[in-house]
Amino acid sequence: MASAETTPQRELHVLYSDHHRWLHGWLSRKLDCRADAADLAHDTFLRAFTSRQLGDINEPRAFLATLARRVLSNFWRRRELERAYLEALASLPPDCMPSAEDQALVRETVIALDRLLDGLPLKVRQAFLLSRLEGLTHVEIAAALKLSVATIERYMKQAFAHCWRAGEEPV
Amino acid sequence: MNDAGTAAIDWMVRLTAGQAVASDHAAFGAWLAADPAHRAAWDRLAGVVEAPIAQLQAVEQRAPGQLRAVQRALVAPVVLSRRRLLGGAAVLVVGGGAGYLAARGLPLAEFGADLRTGTAERRALELADGSALVLNARTAVDLDSGGRRLLLREGELVATVAPADQPFAVRTAHGVVTGRGRLLVRRERERSLAVALAGELDIAAAKQRLRLQAGEGAWFGQGIIERVQAASTASAAWVDGLLDVQDEPLGAVVAALSRYRSGWLRVSPAAARLRVFGVFPLDDVDRALRALMEVLPIRVSGYGSWLATIDLR
Numbered sequence: 001m002a003s004a005e006t007t008p009q010r011e012l013h014v015l016y017s018d019h020h021r022w023l024h025g026w027l028s029r030k031l032d033c034r035a036d037a038a039d040l041a042h043d044t045f046l047r048a049f050t051s052r053q054l055g056d057i058n059e060p061r062a063f064l065a066t067l068a069r070r071v072l073s074n075f076w077r078r079r080e081l082e083r084a085y086l087e088a089l090a091s092l093p094p095d096c097m098p099s100a101e102d103q104a105l106v107r108e109t110v111i112a113l114d115r116l117l118d119g120l121p122l123k124v125r126q127a128f129l130l131s132r133l134e135g136l137t138h139v140e141i142a143a144a145l146k147l148s149v150a151t152i153e154r155y156m157k158q159a160f161a162h163c164w165r166a167g168e169e170p171v
Numbered sequence: 172m173n174d175a176g177t178a179a180i181d182w183m184v185r186l187t188a189g190q191a192v193a194s195d196h197a198a199f200g201a202w203l204a205a206d207p208a209h210r211a212a213w214d215r216l217a218g219v220v221e222a223p224i225a226q227l228q229a230v231e232q233r234a235p236g237q238l239r240a241v242q243r244a245l246v247a248p249v250v251l252s253r254r255r256l257l258g259g260a261a262v263l264v265v266g267g268g269a270g271y272l273a274a275r276g277l278p279l280a281e282f283g284a285d286l287r288t289g290t291a292e293r294r295a296l297e298l299a300d301g302s303a304l305v306l307n308a309r310t311a312v313d314l315d316s317g318g319r320r321l322l323l324r325e326g327e328l329v330a331t332v333a334p335a336d337q338p339f340a341v342r343t344a345h346g347v348v349t350g351r352g353r354l355l356v357r358r359e360r361e362r363s364l365a366v367a368l369a370g371e372l373d374i375a376a377a378k379q380r381l382r383l384q385a386g387e388g389a390w391f392g393q394g395i396i397e398r399v400q401a402a403s404t405a406s407a408a409w410v411d412g413l414l415d416v417q418d419e420p421l422g423a424v425v426a427a428l429s430r431y432r433s434g435w436l437r438v439s440p441a442a443a444r445l446r447v448f449g450v451f452p453l454d455d456v457d458r459a460l461r462a463l464m465e466v467l468p469i470r471v472s473g474y475g476s477w478l479a480t481i482d483l484r
């Protein structure tokens with residue numbers, strides 16, 4: 001009898017059939033919404049599939065839970081950003097409300113910017129956004145954040161270096 | 172990181188500091204041209220930084236305020252609390268939401284306007300020249316150092332002008348209002364309103380001028396100055412927390428009420444045309460909505476939640 005050849009697909013299938021229901025329940029308890037739990041469980045298995053040799057895993061549930069926590073964290077962060085954006089929208093005059101398409105564009109950009117700036121300290125992030133979004137000069141940012149201009153320059157350098165690392169190698 | 176990358180970063184810091192002069196730009200151009208690796212490094216950095224910003228700026232043209240909203244969203248505190256996400260959708264608890272906006276007094280939100288009021292927040296203050304100013308909710312005003320010249324960026328104000336030689340002026344995107352006595356100015360997206368509450372005022376807009384006597388008002392903007400038909404002193408009732416409506420469309424009433432309500436209050440075009448008479452409390456928007464529901468053929472869905480919509484019944 002030929003030995004069962006393990007391919008990534010087969011490993012994933014085994015992981016899925018053994019632990020999918022458990023993972024869905026685990027996520028449901030953290031989310032209070034079973035549809036979201038199903039989506040996030042799906043995302044978690046996708047990550048598992050692309051992450052490493054599935055046959056190597058000794059503790060599949062611990063492994064899946066670790067991945068799922070990251071997926072959950074991204075999910076909550078995304079929801080929090082959307083909520084913060086809607087709240088900021090609510091403070092605008094009602095006749096400045098952007099169209100549904102524009103709102104979707106802005107929402108995607110907020111999430112992209114958040115991902116780009118992830119890892120930067122809050123003050124660096126604030127300085128960067130005041131500069132690039134509001135067009136403030138370093139002098140103005142220094143006044144707004146009650147810091148020295150030299151510190152703002154340092155922050156901007158740090159932020160741009162961070163963005164550089166996020167950029168692709170030129171072809 | 173290679174030398175070109177380091178240099179590209181330094182250039183970007185220098186060129187975005189707000190103090191670059193022609194010689195800086197010339198030196199930058201020379202650096203770019205000196206080596207293809209320089210250009211490649213610059214393109215890589217600028218590509219990452221500028222692409223999302225460019226998209227936002229396109230939207231900002233169509234709907235002003237988006238850049239500010241994005242900035243606020245990205246520096247808001249991260250709250251990974253389960254309770255806030257119950258129900259799945261991004262729903263604000265109404266009371267908590269208003270408190271969050273007004274009480275937190277985001278210092279960064281003040282930037283770009285000398286004075287800014289939040290949702291449901293009125294503010295009364297005295298200017299350097301002794302004039303008294305009252306700002307409606309969601310209003311942003313810039314002052315010059317003497318205090319006699321104001322830029323009303325958004326919202327609405329009432330000014331009681333102290334006598335002085337220098338004229339007292341309120342500018343909006345649509346024109347300039349100068350006057351003595353007591354005057355009201357409101358800035359809407361397409362036009363502004365000026366009402367002479369006591370004393371005369373002058374409106375200068377798009378090469379036209381109009382003088383108003385006490386009790387008169389006019390809209391100005393888009394090259395036109397147009398008198399308001401009905402008596403307009405009621406339009407300052409918000410100073411006392413009241414919305415005094417004398418035959419205005421429901422759309423205008425909703426616009427006034429939504430300054431006092433955290434969240435989004437929408438009205439269908441058909442309902443917006445209904446004519447309204449009455450006095451409504453601004454500091455209790457729910458009560459105002461209930462009063463409107465009693466006298467108009469409307470229904471309010473999502474009443475009490477973040478998004479409420481008014482429709483014909």
